[in-house]
Amino acid sequence: MAGGSTKINRCSARLLATVFVCATLAAAAETAPRPALRQFSGVVTHIADGDTLDVTIGQRVKRIRLDGIDAPESGQPSGTRARTYLRSLAFSQRANVNVKSTDRWGRLVARVTVGGKDLSEEMVAAGLAWHYVHYSSDPRLASLEKQARARRAGLWADASPVAPWDARRSSGTRSGSTGGTPASRTRRAPDVPGPYHGNVSSHVYHAPGCQEYTCKNCLEVFTNWEQAEAAGYRPHADCVFRNK
Numbered sequence: 001m002a003g004g005s006t007k008i009n010r011c012s013a014r015l016l017a018t019v020f021v022c023a024t025l026a027a028a029a030e031t032a033p034r035p036a037l038r039q040f041s042g043v044v045t046h047i048a049d050g051d052t053l054d055v056t057i058g059q060r061v062k063r064i065r066l067d068g069i070d071a072p073e074s075g076q077p078s079g080t081r082a083r084t085y086l087r088s089l090a091f092s093q094r095a096n097v098n099v100k101s102t103d104r105w106g107r108l109v110a111r112v113t114v115g116g117k118d119l120s121e122e123m124v125a126a127g128l129a130w131h132y133v134h135y136s137s138d139p140r141l142a143s144l145e146k147q148a149r150a151r152r153a154g155l156w157a158d159a160s161p162v163a164p165w166d167a168r169r170s171s172g173t174r175s176g177s178t179g180g181t182p183a184s185r186t187r188r189a190p191d192v193p194g195p196y197h198g199n200v201s202s203h204v205y206h207a208p209g210c211q212e213y214t215c216k217n218c219l220e221v222f223t224n225w226e227q228a229e230a231a232g233y234r235p236h237a238d239c240v241f242r243n244k
Contacts (some may be wrong), residue, residue, distance in 0.1 A: 038099040044090040044114070048203045049074055050082025050129055052107070055095055065107040067100050068136035069120045070164045071129040074202065078155040082128040089122055090114045105229060127154025130163055196222045198233045205233040212236070 045061065046054035050071025055062045071086075072079040090112070099110045112119045123129035124141050127148035131141040148156055155161045197213050198205040198220030205220075205228040206213045222228035225235065 039097065040099075041094060041096045044093055044095050046203075047083055047087040047091055050079065050086050050123060052203075053086065053090060053112070055097055055112075062097070063107045064097060064112060065103060065109045066120045066123065066129075067109050067111045068132055068138050068141050069123055069129040070132040071123060072155060072161075073164050073167050076162065076164065076167050077158060078128060078161070081154070082123065085126055085128050086119065086123060089117065090119060095119075124148060125153075127151070127156045134165070194222060194224050196225065196228050198222060198228055198231070203233050204236050205229075206236050210236055 040055075040057060040062075042055040042057035042062070044053055045056040048054070048063075051066045051069050053064050053066075055064055071082040074080065074083070093114045096113045097108070097110045098112075099108050101109045103109055120129075121140060121144055124131055124144040125148060131138070131145040133142070148154065194207065196205045196207055197210075197215075197218035199212070199215060199217045200219050201217040205222060205225070206215075206218060212218065220228075220231070220233070222231070222233070228235075
């Protein structure tokens with residue numbers, strides 16, 4: 001009888017030890033930080049500009065800011081060309097998205113590959129985007145920009161191209177980076193009250209009185225600017241924030 005009790009006690013001890021280990025592992029899994037990187041795939045359904053696109057997964061649309069680069073703004077020389085080139089690379093194609101972070105406007109900052117091609121690298125190699133050295137130390141992007149400059153490819157054919165961050169600073173438009181906002185636009189309320197009309201193609205929103213307020217693609221209506229920017233739209237620099 002004593003021998004049987006000893007066996008039962010040993011089994012109980014082992015069972016308790018196993019339960020304790022499992023509970024400890026479960027608690028560690030719950031408290032451990034999630035990996036910084038997230039990966040998913042979807043179809044590219046919209047190209048906003050040379051470094052921003054939408055990827056659709058089922059019914060969900062994710063706004064993506066290409067990591068490590070900054071393309072010319074739409075009003076800059078080569079701005080339209082950059083958007084057109086990115087569209088030729090990615091529109092309606094299946095993309096693999098490797099998320100690095102989320103910027104202050106809710107966009108996913110990510111490296112995106114389509115057909116095995118890294119879109120950030122392709123844009124820089126074509127001379128249609130800068131390596132965004134303020135937020136990236138990627139040696140591959142640095143090398144590709146150096147090569148594009150040497151070939152005078154794309155925007156580098158211009159003797160003195162203006163970097164998009166300098167263009168934004170001078171116009172007071174929102175930064176396309178993952179970092180700060182120009183001091184002239186530190187989240188103050190617009191000078192013109194709403195409602196605002198959002199251009200579903202360019203993802204720019206316009207205030208009443210804007211020349212493009214009733215444009216054919218201005219199909220989204222927002223009560224306030226917070227609502228517009230939460231939806232991924234950016235303000236029209238000349239008619240939403242007038243006082244610079």
